[in-house]
Amino acid sequence: MELPEKIQKTVHMFSRLPGVGEKTAIRQTLSMTNWKREELIAFSEALKALSEIKHCKQCGMFADTEVCLICSNERRKESTTLCVVESITDCLAIERSGTFKGRFHILFGVLNPLLGIGPDELKLDQLQKRISEEGVKEVILAVNPSVEGDATCSYIKQILPESVLVERIGFGIPMGGSLEYVDALTISKAMENRRHL
Amino acid sequence: MELPEKIQKTVHMFSRLPGVGEKTAIRQTLSMTNWKREELIAFSEALKALSEIKHCKQCGMFADTEVCLICSNERRKESTTLCVVESITDCLAIERSGTFKGRFHILFGVLNPLLGIGPDELKLDQLQKRISEEGVKEVILAVNPSVEGDATCSYIKQILPESVLVERIGFGIPMGGSLEYVDALTISKAMENRRHL
Numbered sequence: 001m002e003l004p005e006k007i008q009k010t011v012h013m014f015s016r017l018p019g020v021g022e023k024t025a026i027r028q029t030l031s032m033t034n035w036k037r038e039e040l041i042a043f044s045e046a047l048k049a050l051s052e053i054k055h056c057k058q059c060g061m062f063a064d065t066e067v068c069l070i071c072s073n074e075r076r077k078e079s080t081t082l083c084v085v086e087s088i089t090d091c092l093a094i095e096r097s098g099t100f101k102g103r104f105h106i107l108f109g110v111l112n113p114l115l116g117i118g119p120d121e122l123k124l125d126q127l128q129k130r131i132s133e134e135g136v137k138e139v140i141l142a143v144n145p146s147v148e149g150d151a152t153c154s155y156i157k158q159i160l161p162e163s164v165l166v167e168r169i170g171f172g173i174p175m176g177g178s179l180e181y182v183d184a185l186t187i188s189k190a191m192e193n194r195r196h197l
Numbered sequence: 198m199e200l201p202e203k204i205q206k207t208v209h210m211f212s213r214l215p216g217v218g219e220k221t222a223i224r225q226t227l228s229m230t231n232w233k234r235e236e237l238i239a240f241s242e243a244l245k246a247l248s249e250i251k252h253c254k255q256c257g258m259f260a261d262t263e264v265c266l267i268c269s270n271e272r273r274k275e276s277t278t279l280c281v282v283e284s285i286t287d288c289l290a291i292e293r294s295g296t297f298k299g300r301f302h303i304l305f306g307v308l309n310p311l312l313g314i315g316p317d318e319l320k321l322d323q324l325q326k327r328i329s330e331e332g333v334k335e336v337i338l339a340v341n342p343s344v345e346g347d348a349t350c351s352y353i354k355q356i357l358p359e360s361v362l363v364e365r366i367g368f369g370i371p372m373g374g375s376l377e378y379v380d381a382l383t384i385s386k387a388m389e390n391r392r393h394l
Contacts, residue, residue: 003289004261006250009243017225028214029288032247033259040248045205047241050226051234053203062201062230069199089227092200 007043057128060106060123063089068108070095076103080137084127084156086110094142105130110143110152119155127156131164141168145189204230255327257303257320258288267292273300277334281324281353282309283341291339302327307340307349316352324353328361338365342386 003011007029014025032040055061056068069078079102085091091104092172107122115146131137141156143149157166172190182190198250200208204226211222229237241388252258253265260266267273276299282288304319327333331373338353340346369387370379 002266004250004259004270006243006246006261010240010247013243019221019224019283020229024216027216029247030289031215032249033285035247037248040244043207043210044241044244045212046203047229047237047244049203050207050229051232051237053201053230062204064201066201080327088230092227 043070059091059104060108060126061088061104071103076101079103080135081140082131082134082136082138083140083142085142086149090144100140103134107143107152110148111155112148119173122152124156124159128159131160138165138166138167141166143168145171221300244301255323256288256301257286257305258301259322267299274299275301277332278337279324279328279333279335280337280339282339283346287339287341297337302330304340304349307343307345308352309345316356319349321353321356325356328357333361335362335364338363340365 002008003026010029010032011022012027014020015022020028032043035043049060054063054066054070056063057066059068061068061070065072081102082105083091083094083099083100083102084105084107085094085108086107088106091106094100094104097147105123105127107124107127109117109122111117111119111122131139139156139160141153143153153168160166170193171186172193173179173186179187199205200223207226208219208222208227211217211225212219217225229240232240251260251263253260253268254263255268258265258267262269271291276295278299279302280288280291280297280299281302281304282291283304283306285303288303291297291301302320302324304321304324306314306319308314308316308319328336336353338350338358340350350365357363367390368383369390370376370383376384
């Protein structure tokens, strides 16, 4: 028997989420048919609200106000280091690690000529503007290692003034990782990035 | 950094779904922040529509009209066998197997005194009514094996007229299953249900 159209619509939507196939989507949708009407409407409203979410006008992070909590933090304003990341999720990951106390700048992607993503599609103008306006002295490029990521880093290095120190985060064997299972490229990076003890 | 309230609300809703923990819910919600506004609204509307889904007034299955596709199927109406199941998902599973060509009756649960589910909470009145009105001669109880399921089957056997043949689906080793890994209770059931070759 075919599921009614109303259910199929929701199944289709769920199956677009990362890690959700059709079977999981059907299971989730059917479990929701047992929810109370008010709960379903609350979920529906929450999704609608997502489309109204604001981004910080400085760094691009989620924000309830014009400027996000990180950018408006007085102590973080004092830092002259700016951490450049590809996406909001990367920014959240760094925040979770608790190792960076400056401000962020989110690019919303990396250069990718095949997908038609050039410098104008990324938040690079804003980056240049912020660096001159906010007195940034050091830029940490926390961009993921990939061909596109590498190209983006080279490009950023070129467009920034020479007075700014531009660095990229280190690559190598992850903590708890085992040489036996790590891929060859990571090992060669780790060899390259060896340090004196 | 705390996620904005709008995002946390959606995360909370996602984490109520089966198989979704907080981490997955965050991942799914963040991936949705990249969706277009129209897509989010379509998802939101689909969920709202779920609360308006109708059930077949005969068997309890999902239906776009008053009576579902199974109950309104002329060929299935001719069958005098009724298959009683606990839930819509169980009904869908039997339909997928393609082994039953009669009509269904969904109980929407099993007797469970601890959770306060007595005969009045299940669709038992309708079952009795249908059996007399629709000329049912055979009832297959496709109720899952559990203490509550067993009690429900005994109860149904008692309340149905003696002229009706009441059967329960067979239990034993699943196809492709291995005796080595199957639990002792299943093996004892399989021994009990042995058949002449």
